[in-house]
Amino acid sequence: MSKQKGWKEIPIGGVIVEAGNAEGYETGSWRTYRPVIDYEKCIHCLQCWIYCPDSAVLVEGGKHVGFDLEHCKGCGICAAECPPKVRAIEMVLESEFAQKEEVLEISNSKFQIPN
Numbered sequence: 557m558s559k560q561k562g563w564k565e566i567p568i569g570g571v572i573v574e575a576g577n578a579e580g581y582e583t584g585s586w587r588t589y590r591p592v593i594d595y596e597k598c599i600h601c602l603q604c605w606i607y608c609p610d611s612a613v614l615v616e617g618g619k620h621v622g623f624d625l626e627h628c629k630g631c632g633i634c635a636a637e638c639p640p641k642v643r644a645i646e647m648v649l650e651s652e653f654a655q656k657e658e659v660l661e662i663s664n665s666k667f668q669i670p671n
């Protein structure tokens with residue numbers, strides 16, 4: 557019978573050894589839904605940027621300019637927090653997109669789903 561490890565021999569789990577290490581993980585790879593923005597509706601209030609838990613809403617010059625799809629995990633909080641009278645973000649199934657390359661372009665431009 558093999559000897560079981562004692563608690564002092566088991567590696568420590570669930571320890572965050574450095575701040576901000578989430579950036580090193582591509583949480584976008586397990587996304588089911590993708591946020592897509594309609595810039596004709598967006599009023600750049602940045603509510604989505606405030607609430608995004610992954611800092612995946614990209615802002616430049618005080619304006620929403622896109623999503624960091626390597627880190628967006630598709631939780632939909634941005635879409636839920638977009639003001640009810642605006643609703644500029646649509647959560648779209650990943651399967652709607654044929655190619656990953658198209659998405660970055662689409663997410664940063666007017667809302668449209670490829671055929």
Ligand code: SF4
Nearest residue numbers: 608628629631632634
């Ligand atoms: S879906 Fe979630 S992770 Fe992605 S941009 Fe919106 S709030 Fe951030």
Ligand code: SF4
Nearest residue numbers: 598599601602604638
């Ligand atoms: S919350 Fe909606 S309106 Fe405000 S910046 Fe985000 S997408 Fe645009």
